[in-house]
Amino acid sequence: MQLETLREPDLEFARDTYVCPRIGIASFDVYDSKREIRRDKINIGAVGTEKGLERLRVWLERCKEPIAARSDTLQRNLYPPFPGFHRNSGFRAELVVSNEGFKSILADDVEAIVTAEIPRERKVESALELYRRPIEFLARNRRAIDVIVCVLPDALYDAVAKEKEDLEAETETIAEVEDEPPDVETNFRRALKASSLHLEKPLQIIREQSLTDKAPQDAASRAWNFCTALYYKTNQTVPWRLVTDPNEPRVCFVGIGFFRSRDRQVTHSSLAQIFDELGNNVILRGGQAYQGEDRRPHLKQEQAEVLLGRAIDDYILANETAPARLVIHKTSLFTNEEREGFLNSCASRNIRRVDLVAFVDTASRAFRTKQYPPLRGTHISFDDMCHLLYTRGSVPFYRTYTGLYIPQPLEIRIDRSDSSAEKICREILGLTKMNWNTTRFDGKYPITLLCARKVGEIMKYLPPDYEPNPEIINYGYYM
Numbered sequence: 001m002q003l004e005t006l007r008e009p010d011l012e013f014a015r016d017t018y019v020c021p022r023i024g025i026a027s028f029d030v031y032d033s034k035r036e037i038r039r040d041k042i043n044i045g046a047v048g049t050e051k052g053l054e055r056l057r058v059w060l061e062r063c064k065e066p067i068a069a070r071s072d073t074l075q076r077n078l079y080p081p082f083p084g085f086h087r088n089s090g091f092r093a094e095l096v097v098s099n100e101g102f103k104s105i106l107a108d109d110v111e112a113i114v115t116a117e118i119p120r121e122r123k124v125e126s127a128l129e130l131y132r133r134p135i136e137f138l139a140r141n142r143r144a145i146d147v148i149v150c151v152l153p154d155a156l157y158d159a160v161a162k163e164k165e166d167l168e169a170e171t172e173t174i175a176e177v178e179d180e181p182p183d184v185e186t187n188f189r190r191a192l193k194a195s196s197l198h199l200e201k202p203l204q205i206i207r208e209q210s211l212t213d214k215a216p217q218d219a220a221s222r223a224w225n226f227c228t229a230l231y232y233k234t235n236q237t238v239p240w241r242l243v244t245d246p247n248e249p250r251v252c253f254v255g256i257g258f259f260r261s262r263d264r265q266v267t268h269s270s271l272a273q274i275f276d277e278l279g280n281n282v283i284l285r286g287g288q289a290y291q292g293e294d295r296r297p298h299l300k301q302e303q304a305e306v307l308l309g310r311a312i313d314d315y316i317l318a319n320e321t322a323p324a325r326l327v328i329h330k331t332s333l334f335t336n337e338e339r340e341g342f343l344n345s346c347a348s349r350n351i352r353r354v355d356l357v358a359f360v361d362t363a364s365r366a367f368r369t370k371q372y373p374p375l376r377g378t379h380i381s382f383d384d385m386c387h388l389l390y391t392r393g394s395v396p397f398y399r400t401y402t403g404l405y406i407p408q409p410l411e412i413r414i415d416r417s418d419s420s421a422e423k424i425c426r427e428i429l430g431l432t433k434m435n436w437n438t439t440r441f442d443g444k445y446p447i448t449l450l451c452a453r454k455v456g457e458i459m460k461y462l463p464p465d466y467e468p469n470p471e472i473i474n475y476g477y478y479m
Contacts, residue, residue, distance in 0.1 A: 001380065001381065001382055002380070002381045003378070003379070003380050003381075004378075004379050004381075004422070005375050005377050005378055005379070006377035006378075006379050006389075006422070006425060006426055006429055007377065007426075008376070008377060008395075008397065008429075008441075009242065009243065009426065009429055009430035009433060010243040011024055011240040011241065011242065011243065011433060011441075012031055012240060012241050012242070012243045013025065013027075013028035013029055013030065013031050013240055014028055014029035014030060014031055014032075014033045014034045014092075015028040015029060016028040017243050019397060019441065020077065020080075020397065020441055021228070021239070021240055021433070021439045021440075021441055022080050022224050022439045023077065023080055024240060025083070025090050025091065025228075025239060025240070025439075026080065026081075026082075026083040026089075026090055029089060029090060029091075029092055030090070030091055030092060030231065030239040030240065031237075031238055031239060031240050031241050032237040032238060032239070033091075033092035033093075035237070038237065039093065039146065039234055040087065040092060040093040040094065041093065041094055041096050042093055042094070042095050042096060042146050042147065042230060042231065042234045043096045043098075043101060043144050043145050043146045044060065044095060044096060044097050044098075044101055044145070044146070044147065044149060044230075045101040045102070045103075045138045045142060045145035045146075045147065045148040045149070045201070046101065046102045046103070046148065046149040046150075046151060047102075047103050047104075047105065047131055047134045047135055047138070047148065047149075047150050047151070048104065048105065048149075048150065048151030048152070048153070048208075049104060049105055049106070049107045049110060049151070049153055050104050050107070051107065051153075051208070052151035052152075052153055052208050052211075053102050053104055053151060055151070055208055055211040055212060056149060056151050056206075056211055057097060057102075058211070059211040059212075059226075060095050060097050061097070062219075062223075063082070063084070063085050063095065063223050063226070063227055064084055064085055064086055064094070064095060065084045065086075066081060066082060066083055066084040067081060067082040067084070067219050067220045067223050068081050068220065069081040069218075069220050070218045070220070074399070075398055075399050075400055077397050077398055077399070078398040078399070078400065078402070078440075079218060079220065079221060080220070081220055082219075082220040082223040082224055082227075085223075085227045085231075091227065091231055091239075093231065095227075095230075100142060101138065101142055101145050103134035103135075103137060103138055104134075105130055105131070105134060107153075109130055110130070110153050110155070110156050111155075113126045113127055113130065113156065113159065113160070114155045114156055114159045120159070120160070120186070121186040123159055123160050124160045124186045124187075124188045124191065125186075127156060127159075127160045127161075127188055128188065128191055128192055128195065131150055131192060132192070132195055132196070135148055135150070135192075135196055135199065135201075135203070136196075136199060138201070139196075139199035139200070139201045140199070145201060146201075146202075146233075146234040147201065147202050147203070147204055147230055147233045147234050148201050148202070148203050148204070149203075149204045149205075149206060149230075150192065150203055150204070150205045150206070151206060151207075151208055151211070152205065152206070152207045152208065153207075153208050154207055154208050154209050157207040157208075157209075160188045161188040161189055161205075161207070163187065185262045185263075185264075185460070186262075187457070187461075189205055190457050190458050190460075190461055191461050192205065193205075193458050193477070193478065194458045194459075194461035194462050195461070197458075197462070197477060202233035202234075202476050202477050203477075204226075204229060204230060204233065206226070210222060210226075224439040225437070225438055225439055228436055228438075228439050229436060229437055229479070232436035232476055233476040233477075233479075238436070239436060240433075242430045242431075242433070242434065249323075249324030249325045249353060250321075250323050250324045250325070251323055251324065251325040251326070251327060251427075252274055252315055252323040252325075252326060252327070253274070253327045253328075253329060253427075253431065253446075253448050254273070254274045254308065254311055254326065254327070254328045254329065254448070255273045255274075255329050255330075255446075255447075255448030255449055255451055255452045256299075256307070256308075256328060256329065256330040256331070256452070257273075257330075257331050257449065257451075257452025257453065257455070257456055258289055258297040258331060258332070258452075258456065259456030259457070259459055259460050260460065261460055262460050262461065273311075273448065273451045273452060273455065273475070274311040274312070274314065274315050285459065285466065286299070286303060286306075286307040287299075287303050287306075287307070289303070292332075292335065294332070294333065296331075296332035296333070297332060298332060298335050298337070298338060299335075299337070299338050299341065300337055300341075301337040301338070301340050301341040301344075302341065303341065304337065304338045304340075304341025304342050304345070305341035305342070305344050305345045306341075306345075308328070308341070308342050308345040308346070309345040309348070309349070312326070312345065312346070312349055312351070313349075316349075322349050322350065322351055323351060324351075324353060325351075325353035325354070325355070325418070325419075326346055326351050326353070326354050326355070327354075327355045327357065327419075327424070327427065328342060328354070328355065328356050328357065329357050329359065329428075329446060329448040329449055330356070330357070330358050330359070331358075331359055331449060331452065332358060332360070333358045333360065333413060333415070334356055334358055334415045334416075339356060339415065339416065342354070342356065343416075352418075353418045353419075354416065354418060355414070355416065355417045355418060355419050355424060356414070356415040356416040356417070357412060357413070357414055357415070357417075357424060357428075358412075358413040358415055359410055359411065359412060359413075359449060360411045360413060361411065362388065362408070362409065362410075362411035364388055364409065364411065365406065365408070365409070366378060366380060366388070366390070366409065368394075372394055372401070373393045373394045373401045373403075373406065373407050374390045374393045374394065374407065374409075375390065375393050375394050375395075375396070376390055376391060376392060376393040376394065376395050376429075376442055377389075377390065377391075377393075377429055378390040378393060378409075379422070379425050380409075381421055384414065384421065385413055385414050385415070386411070386412075386413060386414075387411070387412040387413075387414070387421055387425060388409040388410070388411055388412070389409055389410045389412055389425050389428060389429065390407060390409045390410075391409075391410055391428070391429060391432045391442070391443065391444050391445070391446075392407040392408070392442060392443075392444045393407045393442075395442050398442070402440065402442060408444075410428070410444070410445075412424070412425065412428065428446050431446030431447050431448060432444065432445060432446050432447070434446075434447040435447055435450055435479075436475075436476075436479070437479045447475075451475050451478070451479075454475070454478045454479055455475070455478045457478075458478050
């Protein structure tokens with residue numbers, strides 16, 4: 001067994017590199033601000049009650065100016081000030097807020113849903129209808145709008161949108177829990193995003209409390225996360241990118257994930273996302289998978305070959321060249337059929353450098369002296385195939401561990417590789433920093449797997465024959 005601590009990967013911004021997205025944007029501007037073709041105005045649309053829309057206006061105006069950091073902490077790197085969303089620095093863009101883009105719903109209609117003595121599923125359906133109509137109006141009649149913010153009153157959020165499990169909780173697993181009750185899932189956020197995909201306008205869903213100082217998170221941190229998400233969803237480019245070695249062959253990462261139907265009765269379906277070095281991505285829906293002897297979803301050889309082939313072809317179309325190296329991240333172990341299918345697809349496109357990497361749940365834990373959690377980046381190698389990687393843990397840059405519970409490592413199984421295990425784990429650690437839905441850099445999962453989870457949650461609300469349009473629909477529509 002060997003143990004090492006991997007260095008925190010750097011991120012690239014417009015004028016320099018840095019480890020932290022927040023300080024990097026504030027100091028060196030968003031990466032794509034050096035591009036000539038980009039949107040430097042973000043037209044905001046919004047749906048909510050009059051009270052909620054007014055709070056949103058106040059919050060957006062506040063975000064245009066600098067917001068001070070927390071004054072009650074010594075962890076300055078974890079809670080940096082927000083520089084303001086404007087053209088002069090940082091995001092190098094401006095927020096455009098106009099009454100033309102705001103559409104109100106009646107507070108009485110919200111109250112009727114909240115107080116109705118009906119099952120939660122019916123409340124969710126009523127709330128979906130309440131928001132769907134004004135969203136569609138704005139999408140069809142206010143074409144200049146870039147993103148639509150849906151403001152949920154706190155009472156409505158508690159009635160239809162509050163979920164028991166937190167998707168970023170420490171207890172999250174790679175695979176879905178197999179013993180979930182067989183009832184039909186009804187999730188407001190997922191259903192609303194699914195029903196709006198065809199409108200080609202990304203949504204940002206937020207509760208009213210998050211727009212005020214009653215929110216549990218400090219104002220600067222809320223502004224960082226909120227504005228970064230808006231910026232990414234609008235430009236569909238990247239605020240930051242991973243630093244790459246120009247001497248290394250061009251690489252792209254493919255995430256293979258699975259999801260089940262809402263009633264949990266239908267075998268998992270597959271989906272794939274392909275990411276280039278910039279974080280640009282396209283999403284594809286695969287065919288129906290089957291459950292193997294390990295009770296995990298798998299693909300037949302032909303399915304694997306076709307699914308990966310379509311992903312590579314879209315990459316070639318976008319970049320006018322095939323990647324020199326392909327890395328596949330998958331949420332279950334590779335079968336012989338899957339391995340054969342993926343490798344055949346690569347060989348037919350003359351891609352010779354291929355790494356097959358599986359992620360599995362583990363009960364293993366490591367401990368440091370003095371009761372501190374392991375350092376983020378701790379890499380434990382048992383042999384050439386089996387590795388543990390702590391993507392959550394103590395972060396020296398933050399001077400703390402930001403989680404609530406004992407961190408869980410990722411168990412990584414390298415099925416086949418033309419690269420070293422250290423390089424593969426280093427890349428995984430870097431990909432955990434490519435989630436533009438948050439600006440903290442100590443996420444647990446690489447974007448390949450996180451995107452698979454988020455997309456699958458919404459795909460299950462769409463017809464089985466629905467196929468995302470890769471030219472339009474990217475991760476920003478699902479996060």
